[in-house]
Amino acid sequence: MRVYCAVAARGLRRYSTYRAAVAAGLFTNSVFGVINAMVLLALFAARPEINGYDAEDAVTQVFVAQGLIAVVAIMGSPLELGERIRTGAVATDLLRPVSLLGWWLADDLGRAAFHLVFRGIPVFAVGAFLFDLLIPTDPWRWAAVAVSIALATLVSFALRYLYELAGFWLMDTRGVQTVAGLLGPIAAGMLLPLPLFPAGVGEVLRLLPWASIVQLPAEVFLGKDTLPGGTVLSGLAVQAGWALALFAFAAWATSRATARVVVQGG
């Protein structure tokens, strides 16, 4: 366990080195948040309520989503596993007496923790300063939000790990990354909140794991009854279910991949 803590701490420290990148990301996420929020405010000025969402709900979700962008790394994956598989450096990773999945999970959780504090919370604060956001007052709700963000990070990690693990079969994962980087944010409810989508599309997207990355945490934050099952607890259960299923699949795929891996040079 100590080794995973050490890896997580290194992941955290590594990202804390690039301060200009943090400031740049914070600025950009805030600008996007303001643009999206203003468009949605104009929309809700024309129609005060859409599928259980009002203007405040939608604007709050915009800033929850912008705050989560860096934490769940939805626009692109900073895991280096795919590149290491391509170059063969993954052989070094496999020599270590720790699990491949656990190693990269620890590394990513360190990064996520750093981004939550230095990108997620500041972006949300900018939103709360500029717009009227619905901020929960119930301490239990905050606890649920914390759990939900943690589960969103796990689901997002498991998905990104699987994209990269595809490198064992495909060699080059850039195609997978491009597709996932373009379609992931839409399916997650980052482009528009899922309740605004046409009825059929929104329902289908809700059944997919990407909804657990942004849409469900936003609804837990808002305490909406549009959550699957209608309550915060059932929403968290869906997220936990996806996390478990994806991790089980990732562990199985890892064992399959490492059983067949042949690294150049012997």
Add this chain to the structure above:
Amino acid sequence: MVDLLGSVRGGRDVRPRRNPAGTPVRTYLRLAWTWCRAMAQYPASLVLMSLATSLGAIAEIGAVLVVYTHAGRLAGFDVHEGLLIAGLATTAFGCANMLMGSVESLGQHIRTGTLDAMLVRPVSPLVQMATDRFAPRRLGRILPAAGVTAYALAAAGIDWTPGRVLALTVFLVSGTAIACAIWVIGACLQFVLPDAREAAHSVTYGGQALVEYPLSVYSRGVVRAATFVVPLSFVSWQPALYLLGRPDPTGLPDALRLATPLVAVLLCALAAATWRFGLRHYRSTGS
């Protein structure tokens, strides 16, 4: 560089022509074509990535459509007028992303030292940078955007005159030029802060997101900033107002839309000056 050896050999001018590769445009096309051929080595990957890029663009325009479907009229604009604005914005930024988008890797070139390698080659570093990893898949973004623009132009009830047809061409070129200039100026920030790649996204991808909707949606300050500070409004908003023949609902003078080509020329000049300034003050990362 002084050709010392040449003068020793009897003063004959054996210096190579200043630009052996031809004009910048020809060099650009040649380098871009090289990358296209490289990408075509993996045809399945190229097709899939182009399709994914198209889907991304379609989803973005779909989001605009969803907003208008719910709202009916957004800030006084109906769905066809809205699609025209979104189409013009996506087309211009899509073209600019394909032509100049690669310049945003400047920080990475500085960090890894590949910029130094570009500087010793007898080809404009900006052309080399813009064509580096030239991605033909970005065409997948332009085609749906152009299709939507064409549809909206037909459906928005525009009173076509020869002047408007000419203006449309001028607007499309100007919009792309403005977006290219914004990309270059944004990338120049990385001469100072090589890690700050994402900051420029606020005016490139963020700029596109901003001008996909009628500017009357935003607050007064945002409209002024998008007109006079970063002239994003000339990419889609001002052209659309001209084509639709509508007065400016944000209270700015209607004559402003006629300034679009002038803004494009000035902004490109500014981008060239910024790039030169950045390059002059660039000192390699050392050893």
